[in-house]
Amino acid sequence: MNPIADSHHEDADVAAERVRIFDTTLRDGEQAPGFSMDRKAKLRMAQALEALGVDVLEAGFPQASPDDFAAVAEIARTLESTTVCGLARCQSVDIDAAGKALEAAQRSRIHVFLSTSPLHREHKLGMSKAQVLDTAVAGVERARGLCHEVEFSAEDALRTEPDFLVEVFSAAVAAGATTLNAPDTVGYTTPAEIIELFEYLRRHVAGADKVIFSSHCHDDLGMAVANSLAAISAGARQVECTINGIGERAGNAALEEIVMALKVRAPHFGVDTRIDTRKLYPTSRLLTQLTGQAVPRNKAIVGDNAFAHEAGIHQHGMLKHRGTYEIMHAQDVGIAETRLVLGKHSGRAALRQRLQALGHRPVDAEMDGIFARFKTLADKKREIHDEDLEAIALGQDPDATGPWRIVQLTSATHLGGSASASVQLAHEDGREASEAAIGDGPVDAVLRAIERATGNELQLTDFNVRAVSEGGDAQGQAQLTARHGKRDWNGHGVSTDIVEATALAALAIVNRIERQAPVRPPVAVAHL
Numbered sequence: 001m002n003p004i005a006d007s008h009h010e011d012a013d014v015a016a017e018r019v020r021i022f023d024t025t026l027r028d029g030e031q032a033p034g035f036s037m038d039r040k041a042k043l044r045m046a047q048a049l050e051a052l053g054v055d056v057l058e059a060g061f062p063q064a065s066p067d068d069f070a071a072v073a074e075i076a077r078t079l080e081s082t083t084v085c086g087l088a089r090c091q092s093v094d095i096d097a098a099g100k101a102l103e104a105a106q107r108s109r110i111h112v113f114l115s116t117s118p119l120h121r122e123h124k125l126g127m128s129k130a131q132v133l134d135t136a137v138a139g140v141e142r143a144r145g146l147c148h149e150v151e152f153s154a155e156d157a158l159r160t161e162p163d164f165l166v167e168v169f170s171a172a173v174a175a176g177a178t179t180l181n182a183p184d185t186v187g188y189t190t191p192a193e194i195i196e197l198f199e200y201l202r203r204h205v206a207g208a209d210k211v212i213f214s215s216h217c218h219d220d221l222g223m224a225v226a227n228s229l230a231a232i233s234a235g236a237r238q239v240e241c242t243i244n245g246i247g248e249r250a251g252n253a254a255l256e257e258i259v260m261a262l263k264v265r266a267p268h269f270g271v272d273t274r275i276d277t278r279k280l281y282p283t284s285r286l287l288t289q290l291t292g293q294a295v296p297r298n299k300a301i302v303g304d305n306a307f308a309h310e311a312g313i314h315q316h317g318m319l320k321h322r323g324t325y326e327i328m329h330a331q332d333v334g335i336a337e338t339r340l341v342l343g344k345h346s347g348r349a350a351l352r353q354r355l356q357a358l359g360h361r362p363v364d365a366e367m368d369g370i371f372a373r374f375k376t377l378a379d380k381k382r383e384i385h386d387e388d389l390e391a392i393a394l395g396q397d398p399d400a401t402g403p404w405r406i407v408q409l410t411s412a413t414h415l416g417g418s419a420s421a422s423v424q425l426a427h428e429d430g431r432e433a434s435e436a437a438i439g440d441g442p443v444d445a446v447l448r449a450i451e452r453a454t455g456n457e458l459q460l461t462d463f464n465v466r467a468v469s470e471g472g473d474a475q476g477q478a479q480l481t482a483r484h485g486k487r488d489w490n491g492h493g494v495s496t497d498i499v500e501a502t503a504l505a506a507l508a509i510v511n512r513i514e515r516q517a518p519v520r521p522p523v524a525v526a527h528l
């Protein structure tokens, strides 16, 4: 079989009406500071994205690290219908790694990229136009033999001479690329400009009628979604985007915004996607839970206020006719009309049903643990909200357990600012460690005590505590990022007590570190 010819055929049939959604949440999104996910979280997100209906899922950059490679390979093995894509520079080592990571995919795509703009050619690559052309062709040719379909991206395309871009793209098509991506790498373009470029490309690229043109927009000037929609109106039939618009710097174009714009304004755009829009909100929520990064209340489509019509004059109009102020329904994006509250008398079936509505698909083995934690929490709290359930579901992550666990924790805050904490920890090898420390506040104190007890130095780079449900007995979620060795580690913890949540988050980090590195004996520390 010739996979390339095959995909030409498939693409040509539907090119007129369908826009392909290329999700890069797990690559461009995940590589941004604050959004890193471990392998387990990535797999979970990938499964949610497949259920959402994305056409192509960029799972990572296999050559970047062994972790990235393993995550891409695992996603490639697991997904059933979504095309799984791996990123690669136009270098043999990258392309071969991507091909290997994607081996098990039902449908695989290697996404090769190379800078084409004069600025990047001169200062980043040190290559002439001819060298760029040769390198691009060699990259596409190599990738072609290793996967079902090849996408070629001209990095910084929007600042590339249009005639040179046509030359590179034409050569990439001749070499076997079936998707041509023109990224606005630096978030610099405008809707009018991107329309002009895509129309020009479709007129001049040799073989343009046989390939899919793609946009990849960044939000540095707040125009990523507008620019993506403009590219679609000029013939782009793939858009690269991320859930919640996460991504490098100001982020990528937000998937949920593009999809709902195409749906709500269907007659205007005249194109469709395969996204099940009722899964947009649950998928967005899952991402915020996995990364610990919430979206702003006023975020389009998925923010808490997006469907709240609170102002009195609006409510008056809404009561007479919903259409007066409402252009879409909350249910269309998967926000339940009534927020069901569960309690201590709720059964396993109700819990499972609610978790599924929230985008979680626990297997039976996981369900036992989740149900047990649910009952424990229900004894402490009268009402269990969706946020509580999500926190419980994520607490089941086996990656977040052992070898250390907390036996005892006490903390005290002293008037005037300082605080103290003491922890008693147990290691699965039988060791016990007790340490006390003082700090600028209870969080600082508990971190220092855990550092001492486990012998792992943690340099805190990001710390975030927020309530994950409503009311005075709300659960708090602590999200920590700490530098250890040469990399950043994330951990989160959930508890009705925020100091305990912080301790759990810190311990999750220590546990991740210790499972990957040999255990060092605790360092000797001069005590108070």
Ligand code: MN
Residues within 6 Å of the ligand: 028, 185, 216, 218, 247, 248
């Ligand atoms: Mn990007």
